[in-house]
Each structure stands twice: as structure tokens, then as C-alpha cells.
Amino acid sequence: MKILSSSEGVRPDPDGLWMVVTTLARFFVGMGPLRSLLAITTVSLVALAPFALLDPSGVVRGAVVPALATLVAFVLPLDMSMSRVFMSGAEAPEVARYARIIRCEAWLLVLLVSVWVPTLWARLGSG
Numbered sequence: 001m002k003i004l005s006s007s008e009g010v011r012p013d014p015d016g017l018w019m020v021v022t023t024l025a026r027f028f029v030g031m032g033p034l035r036s037l038l039a040i041t042t043v044s045l046v047a048l049a050p051f052a053l054l055d056p057s058g059v060v061r062g063a064v065v066p067a068l069a070t071l072v073a074f075v076l077p078l079d080m081s082m083s084r085v086f087m088s089g090a091e092a093p094e095v096a097r098y099a100r101i102i103r104c105e106a107w108l109l110v111l112l113v114s115v116w117v118p119t120l121w122a123r124l125g126s127g
Contacts, residue, residue: 031101038072038079042108045069049115053122066123069116076109 028036045068052061080102087098 030097031104035079035101035105038075039104039108041068042072042076042112045072046111046115049119053119066116066120069112070120073109073112073116076105076112080105080109 028039031039045065048061048065049069052065083098083101083105087095087102090098
């Protein structure tokens with residue numbers, strides 16, 4: 001991303017930002033609406049994990065978010081398995097698409113588990 005200088009100070013190049021936005025949009029369109037929603041939900045749960053550990057007194061942070069994280073941790077491998085099944089009888093462009101989906105969901109699963117295991121471990125150990 002190029003940095004432009006102006007009279008107001010340093011600001012990022014709008015073309016570079018537009019390129020990032022269009023690349024992400026193409027990626028999510030290629031994944032499909034439900035898988036995109038699953039990815040956005042996973043990223044949201046990863047972002048909420050520290051708050052569930054710091055202040056577990058709220059109903060949403062203390063009960064709903066950890067339960068959703070556990071459910072998503074089981075849904076991601078199931079969707080990865082179904083992508084692998086669909087990939088077995090697909091043409092070359094679809095095989096590449098499903099391989100990209102599996103890689104993305106594998107990274108999301110590793111991220112989700114690595115963030116939530118310490119939080120759940122601390123919550124279960126304090127009981």
C-alpha cells in the first residue's frame with residue numbers, strides 16, 4: 001500500500017485500500033454466503049474471547065459466547081469435511097475453490113481453538 005503525503009498529513013493510498021476491499025469481497029463471494037457468515041462469526045468469537053475471560057459476569061459474555069464458540073468449533077470441521085466430499089467429484093476450478101475454503105476454515109479453526117482453550121480452561125478450572 002502506497003503512502004501519500006498531503007497538507008493534512010500522511011494518509012494511505014485510496015487505490016490500495018480499494019484493492020484490499022475488492023479482494024476480500026471476491027474471496028467472500030467465492031466462499032458463498034453461509035460460509036462467509038461462518039467465517040465472520042468465527043472472527044467475531046475470536047475477538048470476544050478476551051472479554052469473556054476478563055468479565056464473565058454478563059450473560060452474553062459469560063454463557064452465550066463460550067457456547068457459540070464451542071458450537072462453531074464443531075461446525076468448522078464438519079464444513080471442511082463436506083467441502084472435501086464436494087471436492088472429490090468436482091472439476092479443476094471447483095477443486096481449487098474447495099481447497100481454498102478448506103485452508104481458510106482450517107486457519108479459522110486453529111485461531112478459534114487457540115484463543116478459546118485458555119479461556120475455557122480458566123473458567124472450568126475455577127469452579
